[in-house]
Amino acid sequence: MIPMIRAASLRGFVPLVEGLGGDADGLLARFGLTRQGLESDEDLIPITANDLVLDSAADELGCPDFGLRLAEAQDLSILGPLAVVIESSSTVAEALAVASTYMFVHSPALSVAVEADPRRGRGVVALTYRKDVHESPYSPQAIELGLGLFYRVSVMLVGSRAGLRSIEIPHRPLSPVSRYTGFFGADVAFGRPTAALRVERRLLDEQFATADEAIRRLAVEYLAGHYPDPARKLSTQVRRALAGSLGTAPPAIAGVARLLSVHPRTLQRKLAAEGASFASILDEVRRDAAHRHLTTSDLPLGQVAALVGFTEQSTLSHAVRRWYGSSPRELRRTARRTTPSK
Template sequence: MGPAIRAASLRGIVPLVEQLGGEPHRLLARFGIPADALESEDAWVPITEHDLMLDAAAAELRCPDLGLRLAEGQDLTILGSLAVAIQACSTVAEALETGSRYLYAHSPALRIAVEPDPYERQGVVALTYSKDLRESSYSPQATELGLGLFYRVATTLIGSMSGLRSVELPHQPLSPVRRYTDYFGVDVKFGRATAALRVDRRILDEAFATANEAIRLLALEHIAQRYDDPARRVSTQVRGALAEALGTNPPAVATVARLLALHPRTLQRRLAAEGTGFEAVLDEVRRDATHRHLTTTTLPLGQVAALVGFADQSTLSHAVRRWFGCTPRELRRDEARALTTLSR
């Protein structure tokens, strides 16, 4: 499995899809997500398929605010042990630092951070939410789910978000703008560089009534024992190296091994110990990059083939059919049609 996310992220998807007149188990099966994974929120599902499923459901069920609706029914507990650690922090700043450091226990592909205000306003910071696009394609619905939940969690922990200045989203509005302003209670800006909540810096100093250092440390120890930090995995390092070099250098094991200061045989042994291999990781990186280029750009197919390291367009077509069960043109057309449906 490539980059994944805890199944808890889909809490509420089954009743929501049923309410909208859809068939949730058929929808999940279409994207290779086992229905029983949702019965155990500690199960993991591929984040690319998780996000594709959300975007497809929103389009097919004519529910452009599907991500926000899911967020409305979720809370901090979807983070499992990380939720316990966050609630036990002493301040908002410590909670954000803890969430950022240990978010891999929920999904290693996601990031939260405190960054300077994009408009350079004094006394304002941006609480950013993003996905590593080298790992998985951008998803508008998954972004709205994540940022919507981020807002709900912050409101619950602090008690009020009176210091919220505005909300930033990288994509254009999927729903009427009023839907966003009703949800967040402030101005929402679209087409921005990163999804973010812009807040008064003073919020970072807010203290939690639930602070308990002993519980926080116990929860973090549990996370460290139960979950592998993906930053330490060789497969993660190989994915990063391949994503950076794809389309510019031949994706050879010897080249990547040299970048990681390892002998090629040592690299292969370590990958095998993690249950994968060089070719499998390369295939996942190519699949995710191909999907991103085909669904977010209008680049000619020959150029897409070159960008993902294929010798020709024919090789690309065979790979896309194996990965997605359709041709590159069909994948691009279906995605464009779904986006058109959402914009109506």
């Protein structure tokens, strides 16, 4: 299954593009999206399409801070029911814990966490924001949007910037550094391993004025009852195991079963109970990986075939035609016509 994200992630995209003189409908259409499809926050869209349309808009409109501008137009409410739990939490630590647990409601490809400070500062921790690049390619604009919103929500809940040490961004600056420091009100470091807000550890104990234990308890019960964690499904575990080993080890059911500590026949039986099969999951993982490599890289087709676990380039060609109705080269050419070069 292609990783998705709630349509709320692009809230404000259309007016921002049109305000910059761009064709929002045309941009969305290139990636299989529509204005109408963004009207309901709860609808799901492919996260790769979400991210590519952000990168394309920034490139074509000559607006390198597009992600930061969109972050300025959004707020905590884009997280839907998860926002209620976060806002009613008693402390920063409690809010981050629930956000970490239920971020899959917004998108299973995204995660937030509290981690050790990468610079080993005394009394400092890193509030990290990650996207699983096994699921979808890295997007500079999407990372800046997510990190910018993460920062704005944090300031809104805590009430000030006090305690923020610096911002960590994995890619090079897209805009003048002054744009970043003006947005975040702190030093910004680029080329870092993980997107993060470095903050004083004491901030984790900050109390929220919006705390309400009764509302929080009801909201958590609602999330638990209506949004089962996909990570607990065996089919998700199999998918992640295959995505992580594809191209490095033969995609055999025996190997995955051994990794998950179950017998192959038990694995097949439990997958069938979830309406899936090892073969169908492997086909989906190969399809998504092939599409990612073909549309976001210039790797030779033989290498792409190897990366998705095929021994022959011809096998890749047959599979891509079955999946997308075109040859690998045609799929790549189409992507190059619709995606700006970096």
